[in-house]
Amino acid sequence: MKYSQATDYALHAMLYLVTAAPDKPVPVQLLAEKLGVSQTYLSKMLTKLVKAGLIQSVSGANGGYRLRRNKEDISFLDIIHAIEGTASLFECSLNHGSECLIQQVVIEAEQKMEQYLRNKKISELAGQFKGIG
Amino acid sequence: MKYSQATDYALHAMLYLVTAAPDKPVPVQLLAEKLGVSQTYLSKMLTKLVKAGLIQSVSGANGGYRLRRNKEDISFLDIIHAIEGTASLFECSLNHGSECLIQQVVIEAEQKMEQYLRNKKISELAGQFKGIG
DNA sequence: CTATTATGGACTCATGAAGTCTTGAATAGA
DNA sequence: TCTATTCAAGACTTCATGAGTCCATAATAG
Numbered sequence: 001m002k003y004s005q006a007t008d009y010a011l012h013a014m015l016y017l018v019t020a021a022p023d024k025p026v027p028v029q030l031l032a033e034k035l036g037v038s039q040t041y042l043s044k045m046l047t048k049l050v051k052a053g054l055i056q057s058v059s060g061a062n063g064g065y066r067l068r069r070n071k072e073d074i075s076f077l078d079i080i081h082a083i084e085g086t087a088s089l090f091e092c093s094l095n096h097g098s099e100c101l102i103q104q105v106v107i108e109a110e111q112k113m114e115q116y117l118r119n120k121k122i123s124e125l126a127g128q129f130k131g132i133g
Numbered sequence: 134m135k136y137s138q139a140t141d142y143a144l145h146a147m148l149y150l151v152t153a154a155p156d157k158p159v160p161v162q163l164l165a166e167k168l169g170v171s172q173t174y175l176s177k178m179l180t181k182l183v184k185a186g187l188i189q190s191v192s193g194a195n196g197g198y199r200l201r202r203n204k205e206d207i208s209f210l211d212i213i214h215a216i217e218g219t220a221s222l223f224e225c226s227l228n229h230g231s232e233c234l235i236q237q238v239v240i241e242a243e244q245k246m247e248q249y250l251r252n253k254k255i256s257e258l259a260g261q262f263k264g265i266g
Numbered sequence: 267c268t269a270t271t272a273t274g275g276a277c278t279c280a281t282g283a284a285g286t287c288t289t290g291a292a293t294a295g296a
Numbered sequence: 297t298c299t300a301t302t303c304a305a306g307a308c309t310t311c312a313t314g315a316g317t318c319c320a321t322a323a324t325a326g
Contacts (some may be wrong), residue, residue, distance in 0.1 A: 001134055001136055001241070003223045004313095008225055011235045011237060012227060017230045025271095047274085057273085059272050060323055061269065062324085063325085064271075079294045089136055090135070094145060095169075101201055102148065106250070109209070112245040117238075118241070125238070138283080171285070174284075174285055177305095180303080191292095192293055193292060193293025195295090220318085269308075269324100270325080271326090276310105277316100279315085281313085282313085284312100288305100289305090289307105291302100291305100292301100292303080293302085293305075294301080295298105296299085296300100
């Protein structure tokens with residue numbers, strides 16, 4: 001079980017957008033160079049972030065991506081959920097009669113992690129952030 | 134990102150072993166019937182649990198599996214780690230100069246989850262456990 | 267009109283999960 | 297000692313998903 005690299009890229013891209021000038025949209029080409037990943041691949045993740053309402057896209061020349069919300073309102077969990085989906089980490093595959101006690105425990109544990117990620121905003125790192133490379 | 138079904142089976146198998154009579158080893162055939170999974174597949178997971186030191190195997194007639202430790206000393210995390218491995222959920226694939234701040238946050242979150250799973254013992258469910266099916 | 271930029275679908279490739287099959291080793295009991 | 301039972305391990309198959317490419321289409325600034 002691992003987070004996908006796509007999540008890794010998305011988190012870094014968002015960190016860049018949070019630290020970048022908020023008025024000017026950043027084209028995917030620039031982001032892709034910074035992260036060392038292909039444009040076409042990165043654009044998949046950015047599209048997901050757009051659909052999740054975290055960023056906004058501007059087509060055409062001088063276009064690109066910029067934040068849609070206040071940067072203080074964007075949590076790690078928002079980004080992770082946008083890429084990985086919101087399904088639970090654990091789903092019992094046995095057909096018990098009742099609710100699965102084991103599943104309840106693991107989901108409870110997952111919620112501890114989510115709670116931390118929900119409270120942690122990507123902008124908190126912007127101060128310490130010295131550039132991607 | 135999801136826990137594997139193997140982890141699901143292993144947790145249920147351990148719950149059964151914890152509630153079963155501790156003196157008599159339980160053969161994989163019996164466990165497999167209870168869980169509704171094939172013997173050969175389940176035995177893979179049980180072998181991992183043996184290697185992790187959670188249970189003990191007894192070959193030959195009247196053999197099977199029994200707990201190796203005190204049942205109060207077996208946590209959810211022990212079982213999950215035995216099956217899934219102990220690698221971190223997140224590994225930054227960019228080559229930064231320094232440590233990755235993003236990775237630090239996600240690993241911190243993971244540790245919240247692990248802390249909960251480490252404190253939760255499988256035997257805590259034994260009381261409420263009404264059988265697998 | 268053209269260059270730039272995002273969107274979306276089809277596609278390939280590699281990896282890992284899920285599961286089977288078979289062979290071999292250990293041991294209890296006759 | 298022989299046999300039935302039980303665990304261990306490796307090779308193998310199948311399928312789903314992650315990772316990534318390529319191309320055609322749509323939107324927009326100049």
